[in-house]
Amino acid sequence: MASSRVRLSDVAREAGVSPTTVSFVLNGRCDSIAPETQQRVLAVAARLHYRPHLAARALATGRTRRIGLILNQPESFSTNDTYFSEVLAGIIRRATEHDRNVLLLSAHYPDWRSLFTDITGGAVDGVLQISKFVLDELTPALIQADFPIVCVSFKHEDDHCLTVDCDNEQGGYLAARHLMDLGHQRLAVLYPGEEISWGRERMAGIQRAAEEAGVPSEWICALAWNEAQMPNKAWVLDAVAWVQRLAPRPTAIICCDEVRARMLAEMLPSVGLTVPADISIVSFNSTETSARCVPPLTSVRQPLCDIGRAAVDLLLDRIQGRTPENPVLLFPMALDVRQSTQAPRGEVAPGTLRSAPISRTRTRL
Numbered sequence: 001m002a003s004s005r006v007r008l009s010d011v012a013r014e015a016g017v018s019p020t021t022v023s024f025v026l027n028g029r030c031d032s033i034a035p036e037t038q039q040r041v042l043a044v045a046a047r048l049h050y051r052p053h054l055a056a057r058a059l060a061t062g063r064t065r066r067i068g069l070i071l072n073q074p075e076s077f078s079t080n081d082t083y084f085s086e087v088l089a090g091i092i093r094r095a096t097e098h099d100r101n102v103l104l105l106s107a108h109y110p111d112w113r114s115l116f117t118d119i120t121g122g123a124v125d126g127v128l129q130i131s132k133f134v135l136d137e138l139t140p141a142l143i144q145a146d147f148p149i150v151c152v153s154f155k156h157e158d159d160h161c162l163t164v165d166c167d168n169e170q171g172g173y174l175a176a177r178h179l180m181d182l183g184h185q186r187l188a189v190l191y192p193g194e195e196i197s198w199g200r201e202r203m204a205g206i207q208r209a210a211e212e213a214g215v216p217s218e219w220i221c222a223l224a225w226n227e228a229q230m231p232n233k234a235w236v237l238d239a240v241a242w243v244q245r246l247a248p249r250p251t252a253i254i255c256c257d258e259v260r261a262r263m264l265a266e267m268l269p270s271v272g273l274t275v276p277a278d279i280s281i282v283s284f285n286s287t288e289t290s291a292r293c294v295p296p297l298t299s300v301r302q303p304l305c306d307i308g309r310a311a312v313d314l315l316l317d318r319i320q321g322r323t324p325e326n327p328v329l330l331f332p333m334a335l336d337v338r339q340s341t342q343a344p345r346g347e348v349a350p351g352t353l354r355s356a357p358i359s360r361t362r363t364r365l
Helices: 008-015 019-026 035-047 054-061 074-079 082-097 112-123 138-144 168-182 197-213 233-245 258-271 304-319
Strands: 066-071 101-106 126-130 149-152 162-166 187-191 220-224 252-255 280-285 298-301 328-331 334-337
Touching: 008 019, 008 035, 019 035, 066 082, 066 112, 066 304, 082 101, 082 126, 082 304, 101 112, 112 138, 126 138, 126 304, 138 149, 149 304, 162 168, 162 197, 162 304, 168 197, 168 252, 168 280, 168 298, 168 334, 187 197, 187 233, 187 258, 197 220, 233 258, 252 258, 258 280, 304 328
Parallel strands: 066 101, 066 126, 126 149, 149 162, 162 328, 187 220, 187 252, 252 280, 280 298
Antiparallel strands: 298 334
């Protein structure tokens, strides 16, 4: 027959102290308790194999010591999207340093209200929302309820919402300016559209680079994907056909999603377009997905692990009632130049570029 659970009162009786003293010692609130008493309580708790009752602890302290991680696209783990794994690695490492557990939550509930009830009902102390889901109703509900939340890799329309992201406008500028420095003037941009903050911001950076270089805005053609759907071969085939129909055909592509960019680079040769001889490609994130592509993709790099760590710090500040100096934390981007970009074939119109070349990082596989 299984033995009964050891209770906090059992530890208190064996140690000769009050249950309150045991609670303070085991929860690290023991500054006013004599060191020898602390040691005696800890020794008894270890000898009796005492395990705290998490629900009771949460009820007493108002804290679960858990942070929720809401994945708007949990399917990304099955597509080997290294963006999510690197952000998650930074989150888990930082949460562990703060002695917090991470509870994974999927936003693809049949009814988002069920997830809202779980979150606000005591499952976690706060949540990190990873990437925006186009049909997202959960985030605004949590913000309205004043529940601790940090948006990761996207910005919500509410100006008071805490956000950790990259300078996406700078990233779009770096991608486009690199191509224009090489002589490319007609670009195709594949992105999630204007409804997603990072898509809108990257397009703004691309347009700024074009304006600086004297490239007419109509020479920048854009195709949006449905962010509610995962990258798939059918969409990439449609994108390839779209690029082929453009007249004149673009000499370079900026793809704002790394997985789609790799699928595109590996599919173009099947329609007679070699990368980069016929068409250059720039991707985003610069993880192994880009580095191990054939050819390796020039890519705009985000410090993904740093984003994850910073998101945990910002959330814990919010949980503990501290007001951050800036509700939006943006990390700078950098450009990793690989073998997927080169100067276009043929002559380039003289005097196109009016600004000094940007600095960039050249990496090798």
